[in-house]
Amino acid sequence: AEIDHTELDLIVVDDKNPQLIYGRPWVTACIDDFTRCILGVYVGFTPPSYQSVAACLKDCFLPKVDLKRDNPEIVNGWPAFGVMRELVLDNGREFHSESLEQVCYSLGIDMHYAPRKVAWFKGKIERFFRTLNEGVAHGRPGTTFSNIVERGDYDSQKHAVVRFSTLKKMLRLWIADIYHQEIHSSLQKTPTQMWTANISPEDIDI
Secondary structure (H helix, E strand, O other): OEEEEEEOOEOEEOOOOOOOEEEOOEEEEEEOOOOOOEEEEEEEOOOOOHHHHHHHHHHHHOOOOOHHHHOOOOOOOOOOOOOOOEEEEOOOHHHHOHHHHHHHHHHOOEEEEOOOOOHHHHHHHHHHHHHHHHHHHOOOOOEOOOOHHHHOOOOHHHHOOOEHHHHHHHHHHHHHHHHHHOOEOOOOEOHHHHHHHHOOHHHOOO
16 A cells, blocks of 8 residues: 655635635545555645554544445445555655554554655555545635646635535545546556455455
8 A cells, every 4th residue: 555645736714714714735645556445544734744644544444334424425335444564655754753663563564665756656646646636626616726827816715615524525525436436547447346356354454
């Protein structure tokens, strides 16, 4: 599995006071290399840290049993979860914490650090983040687009209306009902089809 962070191309507002601008949230996600399923995700406003990595990994390890109860608008389940055998990380400080190393050691997870300035080493999670921004952030009010040229004179803060709680629901809905259900060009199957065809419940460590 590969894990990393991205700052979403979307400005989010406060749940109770839409006039209060939160800013662009950070998304931490972990992808299964073989099936391209997302094992876990975490979204928040603090820069990448051990806490955000730990929250994402917790989401990875546990089955998404309450997904539809907490988000009744979601149609499909989210089958992917469990403890990965190997975890590919970059050289961010949050990935070199002693606490993370202890967690991985205790669960039998081999940690592999990507060489510096070698983007393809974590290519699958990087491509996922591009797809995520295109599917969740771009085209919505308050988007910052992916670069200054695209944004032009668009005032992202002025148009921001997406509440933080709404974003969290949108993110899980998009993963479960869109990303996991669309044919992946490299797989010629959907991530969900790859997971259900190749991963048995007894194969999953939790």
